[in-house]
Amino acid sequence: MEPMSGSAEDYLARVEKLNQLGIALSSEKNFPKLLEEVLVGAKELTRADAGTLYTVTQRNTLKFEIIRTDSLNIAKGGTTGVEIGFPEIPLYSDGVPNLEMVAPSAVLQGTTINIPNAYEAEGYDFSGTRTFDRNTGYRSISFLTVPLKNHDNEVIGVLQLINAIDGETKQIVPFGMTDQRIAESLASQAAMAMTNRTLINDLEKLFESFIQTIASAIDDKSPYTARHCEKVPVIAEMLARAAKESTIGDLKHFDPTAEEMNEIRMAAWMHDCGKVVTPEHVVDKTTKLEAIVDRTRMVALRLELVRKEWEIEQFKERTSATEGRGSWESEKGTQDLDQRLRQLEEDVEFIRKINKGEDFMTEQRLDRLREIGQKYWWTDGAGERHPLLEEDELYNLSIPRGTLTQEQRRIINHHVVVTKKMLSALPFPKHLRHVPEMAGSHHETMNGTGYPEGLKREQMSIGARIMAIADIFEALTAADRPYKPAKTLSESLKILGFMKKSGHIDPDLFQVFMDQKIYMEYARIYLSPGQIDEIPLESIPGYVAR
Template identity: 25%
Template sequence: MGKRKKNYFVKHFEQIFVLTVLVSVSIINYYIPYKLAFLNFYYLPILIASYYLGRNQTLSGAILCILWVVIYAYLSPESFFFEQTRSNLFYNIMAWGSFLILAGIILGNAQDNNKQFLKNQIALSKKLAIHLAVSSGLNSEMDFDTLFPLIIHRLTEAMKAERTSLFIIDEENQEMWTKVAEQIGEIRLPLGEGVCGRVAETGETINVKDAWELPYFSKEFDLKYNFRTKSMLCMPITNRAGKRIGIIQVINKLEGEYFNREDQELLQGLVAQVAIALENSFLMDELEVSFESSIRTLSATVDAKHPLTAGHSLRVTEYALMIAREINLDKEEQEIIKYSALLHDIGKIGIHDSVLLKDGPFSPEERAEMNTHPAKTETILEKFHFPARLKTVPFIAACHHEKVNGQGYPEGLKDEQLPLGSKILAVADVFDALTSPREYPKYDGEKKLGFNPMPLAKVVSILKKERGHQFDPNIVDAFLRILPNALELHRGTHFPEEYINKYTETL
């Protein structure tokens, strides 16, 4: 059988089946001597047709059966006679035919309704499944950087589209930017430009077969990315207060030419979920910014106690984060290190100014007081309410003067007792202390080193000498690898050109 014939057979199997039964019944009817008694067998194809084909085709089948029987009765009326007259035969066929049609209509109708109901149920459960998939993403993923690409990906799948973009409306800067743009990089557009701009401005939903026909569609991106935007569904995202906060843009329907009414309704429902996620992310961003800025202010307050330590905690944070990235710590660990570094010297608030600002070597009592600052850091930070993910910050910050050989302070903890974060802080802290100018002279044991930053070559040799004694060897190695970047970060400002050059000449 040819492929086309096979396909035709598979596609029309139900009609062919019904027709076969109908023809079989008719042929048997043709050969049977007492045809009238056999007429009820015609209910068989009609019942089957009503089940498979619905009302209209069943009705056609019933009429075909009746015609067939009428033709038989006309051609050979005697084969219908069974102790009855011609008029009796006519009435009998009439009654039979009416019931046949009635049965076809009732059963066909019931089956049509069933099918429609089933179709609605399937569509509904599909919709529910999509909503569930999107909302399960919302509930399971707390990291918004992962959440939005996930939602957008599921949305593209649900809409059976080629790609979707999520734009954020930034009224302050009068622009829109893509929080998620599948297959392309970030786009920034002035508010009001292109299709999204129009949606942002008017709040209307734009649903078109071919975006290129829109006068305000900008072909620039299509031409740049060698892409052809055809069908497009673009919808505003509104927050609970009714303010437009973003735009969702779905491009190129994969099954069909355009996004139909059902697609639009589906997206409308999903956009409500995206709106909630967006609002939450804005709130989280704001919370995070305000938390971080208060910590930074606190950190700067300590540094500001002495004009020459200004910026110390900030630079320690920068160096510590560079090391953390160098040894591939994850985002959460980097965050812990950031806050520990910003706050590591907060305990200095509790040191008397006569000690803290002293110009000259410390007496044993003064040294002892100065050395209480890490413990004071811990006491202060333990009173601070950190979110659960930052609970280790007080301890990590408190251990920044501990040494891996156990000869540090305040506790004299050893290598395996020290958190990795503290080991990173220790290197970053010492590096900044040695490379920063001091108003009071530096002392290296007995030797007076002067007010100026220690030469870089000397700092590096101290770090190398203390590798495995004061410092964790891996952290020193990582620091030496990022040192050029650390110097570059403050070239010409904290590190004068000649200070760096003097060192690079020795390499």
């Protein structure tokens, strides 16, 4: 066995450094930084002047991840932001293993390759290296190339170190056996850390894709709330970033980490997941009479039957008079029918108008509706007589505003309870543990009048308060809701201002939303040009420009 190079103290110091590096690698979450620490640490442990770290791709190539050459001040890849620019190295050429190049050979054979002098080595193609040397004046001599193997003994990368430097003479020397063993030990730890980080990253991507798939399915469930689950996270992220920089009130203590920002984003994506149990005929109810079937047409058909009955009745009276069985005043009879038909048309138009739910049902309108319901009767096929409007239809048409009854509104509101129940049942990791609270509280208010729990401001996290504003603003500016036309920015902000004044939304977050013009940042991307109007800030309730 070749003796270990250097003193015992030097060896122990390097082992200690190796241990420290292994601990650091196991906790590093940033993948490019992880790779950088591997190469820089390996160079330091083996006193190498240069080095390259490659990863094996699914394309059977080696990708340059990090390049360092201290004597030439070259630092590319990793966290430097400097693009490497070198093409990937193929592991195979026309199906033939690329054993002529050192790095691919180390991958394909799964063994460490230690070359004392590249200029004297045989069996490997160093033409690219020599071209680099000629162009830079560098001299690439000693090479230590170590494959990085995961727990399945699969090579996932290559660590290549160049030009070991003697600590005393500062001359280029071959990599000794101690250097090789330390590099191989580090490569083993690095491969494990890389595999773990890749696995965690892949699981996080899978989880996020799963969440977005659920959100997309909810959006697709109703054509009238399409992209709501997609757009709320956009507003939430914009507001969270702005709040992070604010010093207003509670926000001066709001300094979320990258993981906490991601937690807010995840909660925003999942805030309406409970709508999977909400009946579509309630979510999509565009008129007051709409149910599982649209009863608007049924009422229209009954009105047509009423019209036909009147015309048949007049025809019978006229026929009887002609046959001498009664009297018929032609002009008066026609006028009476015309008057009744005109009144019928007016009542039909009234029902059509209130059925949309756009106007508030005053007591006068309710009286007229009840009168219409009893004024007109129709006859079914069995000869039985029925009022124009059934009791349930009259109840639905009497909805004060909008298209939902109190019972249907409770069904819609129940989605928040389901959201919180569903998310609370999931074993979220520690960095996502607040997702159920944030997502399930987006209909709570600062004054405790919200639902489902009637929470007050101090009982809600800032993330939950952000969610509430994001949800409201998206709904106000949405152009695809059946029960209302799309509102302009100024209209939406006025409503938001009134909600701030009435204690519905967080005042500090509203101030940031206005000060930082989050509304305009969102509008430029998601609103139509017709919705982006002039906004006199002094007219926004509850807002004082700073």
